Amino acid sequence: MKAVVAGASGGIGQPLSLLLKTCPLIEELALFDVVNTPGVAADLSHISSPAKITGYLPADDGMKKAFSGADIIVIPAGIPRKPGMTRDDLFKINAGIVRDLVQGIAENAPKAYILIISNPVNSTVPIAAEVLKNAGVFDPKKLFGVTTLDVVRAETFVASITGAKNPQETVIPVIGGHSGETIVPLFSQAKPSVSIPSDKLDALVKRVQFGGDEVVEAKQGAGSATLSMAYAGYRFAEKVIKAVKGETGIVEPSFVYLPGVEGGDEIAKATGVDFFSVPIELGTEGVKRAINVVGDANDHEKKLLQVCYDGLKGNVSKGIDFIKNPPQK
Structure with missing residues (x-):
């Protein structure tokens, strides 16, 4: 199992690389970034875990060397959010970065599972899909937008209300997109069921939707949610790797291209978004099937979903348009 982190020197990339280096399921870990990767790789190489680690820069065909033979590629590359900046403000810079990395994957590792963390995920995943389509190597079952941080936040914040000792033991579907009001936690479908006082529900939903702002403010402009995102990225990557190696029954929300996966058409019809x-x-093979939880949303959640659909349509179109009508340099 060869894993790659593209954007390995950044605020998410370094802790994510550390977590992946400790994973016993990975035999080889390649790090790629525009700066510092040989140093990060040297540092992590001293950890006594099975994964053999290498670090590459763009020079000397670094991207090709990092990506070739990869089974799974995680992309946290991009610039972080700064105070007052929306995920959308990041769009043009991060969109270009993701486009170029995915082009490299299409050329050097077309069969790899691709996990996109780079924001705004609602647009960068459609960008990746368009690049892969243009290269003739798009497999919807292997392209994932990592939305696990929204799930992790929902688990954590609910536990602070219910008093559950281990937040991970409550399974909460969080659906939609990965920014602001496109994030919809379905607390009514939590297993085991949770009781949230009605006077706390709106604040809880908002905290899951805008949890990133909480971190940006607490860091006083010095960073965004990097450590929690690295954990979430690792949690999802580990689940993909376990499934690829044959473990069954693994379910986790992810931002995917619905028409290309089993069960997806029904959800696309219900939501109006692909x-x-x-x-x-x-x-x-990646996505085995998409599970339709949309129809079981309660009335409060249906209102949230309507806002989500409207926002997502614009985000997705923006990503597709970035490839079809590239911005003038």
Whole structure:
């Protein structure tokens, strides 16, 4: 199992690389970034875990060397959010970065599972899909937008209300997209069920939707949610790897291209969008099936979903348009 982190020297990339280096399921870990990767790789190489680690820069065909033979590529590359900046403000810079990295994957590792963390995910995943389509190597079952941080936040924040000792033992579907009001936690479908006082529900939903702002403010402009995102990225990557290696019954929400996966058409029809985060069952080929939880949303959640659909349509179109009508340099 060869894993790659593209954007390995950044605020998310370094802790994500550390977590992946400790994963016993990975035999080889390649790090790629525009700066510092040989140093990061040297530092991590002293950790006594099985993964053999290498670090590459763009010079000397670094991207090709990093990506060739990869089974799974995680992309946290991009610039972080700064105070007052929306995820959308990041769009042009990060869109170009993702486009170029995915082009490199299409050329050097077309069969790899691709996990996109780079924001805004609602647009960068459609960008990746368009690049892969243009290269003739798009497999919707292997392209994932990582929305696990929204799930992790929902688990954590609910536990602070219910008093659950281990937040991970409550499964909460968080669906839609990965920014602001496109994030819709379905607390009514939590397992085991949770009781949230009605006077706390709106604040809880908002905290899940805008949890990133909380971190940006607490860091006083010095960074965004990097450590929690690295954890979430690792949690999802590990689940994909376990499924690829044959473990069954693994379900986790992810932002995927619905028309290309089993069960997706029904959800696309219900939501009116082709890219959407829903719980997916993972298998040896990537997405085994998408699980339709939309129809079971309660009245409060249906109102949230309507706002989500409207926002997502614009985000997705923006990503597709970035490739079809590239901005003038």
